[in-house]
Amino acid sequence: MALVDVQDLRKEFVVRRGSGLRRERVVVRAVDGITFAIESGSIVGYIGPNGAGKSTTVKMLTGILVPSGGRVSVAGFVPSKQRTKLAARIGVMFGQRVQLWWDLPLIESFELLRHIYRVPAERFRQNLDMLGAALELGPFLRTPVRQLSLGQRIRGELTAAMLHEPDILFLDEPTIGLDVVARQRVRELLLRANRERGLTVLLTSHDLVDIERLCSRILVIDHGHLVYDGGLETLKERYGTERVLVVDLEEPRPPLDVEGARVIKVDGPRQWIAFERERTNAARLTAQVAALAPLRDLTLQEPDIEDVVRRIYAEGATGSAGRSSTA
Amino acid sequence: MPLAFLRLDLEYAKRGYARYAAYPAATLAGLFTNTVFGFMRAFILLALFEGGGEIGGYDRAATVTYAWLTQGLAATIFIWGWQDLGLRIRTGDIATDLIRPVHPLRAGLAFDVGRSLCHAIFRGVPPVVIGSLVFGITTPSGPAVWLAFGLSCGLAIVVSYAFRAIYNVASFWLLDWRGTTILAITAANFFSGFVIPVAFFPLPLEAIARATPFPAMLQVPVDIFVGRVAGAEVVAALASQLAWAILLLLAATWLFDRGVRRLVVQGG
Incomplete structure (x- = not known):
């Protein structure tokens, strides 16, 4: 079975508009019937304009949002029903949320995570050494998280998501706030983990170099629909007309x-x-x-991939970029 | 096995302690405030005993002790407003707690025990010491009472945490969480016996207070400390605290899990 198996996944939100007697309930379909499968050991880019349903999908895959319909299986678990069991097998990084303990030195967050995920001490030491070297955490390992720069914090968040050697990593904007050198380090780290222990990654990114260097497969989502699933070259041909x-x-x-x-x-x-x-x-x-x-x-x-993806982000995949496969 | 299980709670508690110990200025300010209010409350309550006598089993010495002890315990047990969890629910940061293989309320409780230890050391003990130096206070009659007092404080912390968790979890449903919070804090302050001892209440009100979990947060450990509750009554008092702790923790967990089911994390 595929590591991630999603069938006809749906999520509807009820939004109330207006006020008083004229209030009405509007059903917004954030994710509207998505089907895909991800095999173990692949790195998949998940892109689409803001509000397309990317985060909603990832939240359903990690079990923190209950689907309105369809089926999800991640590492053999039903996320919304077996969230806690699944949690030990996945690593998650939300770009704009702080998962580290804000008032504590970075190393304290890592130590606590060691106990949360029951990582043996020796294994933890090795993983932290490897991640610390790859992401150059040394200079700020003992600094409270609230005093870190965005780039330092993001590197800390990524480490936190990888310390327990998850089977699959969900990354939302993993290189945001990083300089060019640090970005490259993050990419190398992900590729290495993918190569050496078959880490599977699903990532969203506005950084097109991330997508181009890392992803062998791209999923494009727009208005809750999956409008593209395939390789980079085909994507260029299709949207870069x-x-x-x-x-x-x-x-x-x-x-x-x-x-x-x-x-x-x-x-x-x-x-x-x-x-x-x-x-x-x-x-x-x-x-x-x-x-x-x-x-x-x-x-x-x-057309290069940058134009293609910029157009998808800016105009929506079904907008002026042409074809509509959603109908 | 149980020890290995508790290891994680210990680690959370250590970080809870460290998180509050990281802000010495806030702790110092809190200690100063606690002490100033300790003097005010001691003088006000003493005025009741101008003509001597007893109120609800409290004499002059027990009342002064009550004033300083509640001053120290209020911070330790944290009967005041707490919004950490509610804030995480409202901002959606709760999502990052849910992706951990630990129940957020268990992590929160262990963290809060660490916090209470930090507050006990730096905001709890000093006002009581100052009060005892200036006014003189009655102390427990023997090691058994000290032990019972310690246990009672521990249970009070759990009851307080569970209660705070409940009004924080309300943020899953309520947009107007402020009203609920103010109501909850006011009830906790009054019925826990923080403003005046529950024994000072007129009878119907005292009966109402005794039927709530609030005295288990503050009044019970104080009553044990000053000896108003003694002998077999101590066991009964501890048992009722334990019952409230379990009941409120179950209620908080049930509510939290219900809230998660209907969770809609905003933004992203």
């Missing part, structure tokens, strides 16, 4: 008027022309441009 033709003209010109495309930027004689894969192609576009103005040079820019 807009390519850009960069043309160098003989001399500066006002933005060219070409059918099926639009000029998005002009810099002297250079113009950036964006076009949809479905509406025209690079050859036809080049011919059109050449007919309008003498061409000196041209290059074609493929």
Whole structure:
């Protein structure tokens, strides 16, 4: 059986709007029939615009939210019914919540977690040494959590989520507030744990490098629906339909008027022309441009993952990014 | 096995102690306030005994002792407003407690025992010592009474924690948690015998108070300390505290688990 098995998962919230006699109950479907399975040993990115239902899903997977419908199984447990048993097998990090004990030195939180998860002392020492070295915790291990910087705290939170060697890690924005070097360290740590002991990770991140470097598979959620489940390359093809033709003209010109495309930027004689894969192609576009103005040079820019994901976050996967598979 | 089981509670208690010991300035301010109020309450209550005599089994010496002892115990047992758990429920931080393989109320109780130890040492004992130096107080008649007093304080802490947990857990359902909290704190302050000894109440009111868990939070250990409750009555008093502790803990747990079932964690 898959480590995570989700079938037709639903979560509805009842929201009351208005006041007095005009109050009405509105049912909001935060998660509306999601099905997927995650095999042990994979790193899966879970992305979508704010409010798409990402956190709601993760809360149902960890047992802190009871589904309105559908079935969930994580590590063989039904999370909402066997939350405490499941807790020992999973690690969770919520980006914007503090799980460490605020008033205590960082090391005290770790020591307490050792007892909570019954990690043998020797094992705990090894794990803390490994995580401490990988995330450079040494300088602030004895500092109270309330005095840590965001980046230091996030590294502490990640350590706290991994000390008991969970089978699966749920990470919400694991690199938020970290500098470039620390981000890279976090990624290396996750990849290493994945490689060496088959750690499974489900992560949400606004950092596209995280997604690109870590995730072999991506789930895109929008308006409570799973709108994409697959690899990175296919995602680019599917959502990154807009390519850009960069043309160098003989001399500066006002933005060219070409059918099926639009000029998005002009810099002297250079113009950036964006076009949809479905509406025209690079050859036809080049011919059109050449007919309008003498061409000196041209290059074609493929959409990169950053554009794709930024568009998904900004506009919603079913918005202007095109296809609607949710219907 | 039971010892290994309690090990986790001990670890929580150690951190509970450390968390409160980390703020010496707050502790000092609390101690100062406790002591000042100790003087005020001792003088006010003493005025009742201008003509000598006894009220509800309390004479002059027992009443002064009561004033200082309650001053020390109030902080230790924490009969005042406590919102730590309610705040976690309202902000959704409770989610981070729920992903631990430990019941949050068990963790909370152990943590609170650590807190009470810190408060006992730094805010509980000093006012009583100061009071005894300035006014003189009656002390327990023998080691058995000291032991009973210690046990009674321990049970009072559990009863107090369970009661605080209940009005905090109300945050799962109530948007207007402030009203409930104020009501709960007022009831606890009055019926626990913190304002005046329960024995000073007019009879119907005293009967009502005795039927609530509040005297088990404060009045019972004080009565044992001053000897108003003695002999076999001590056993009965401890048994009733134990019963309240179990009942309220069960109620808090039941309510908490109900609340979790309908939990909607906001945001994220």
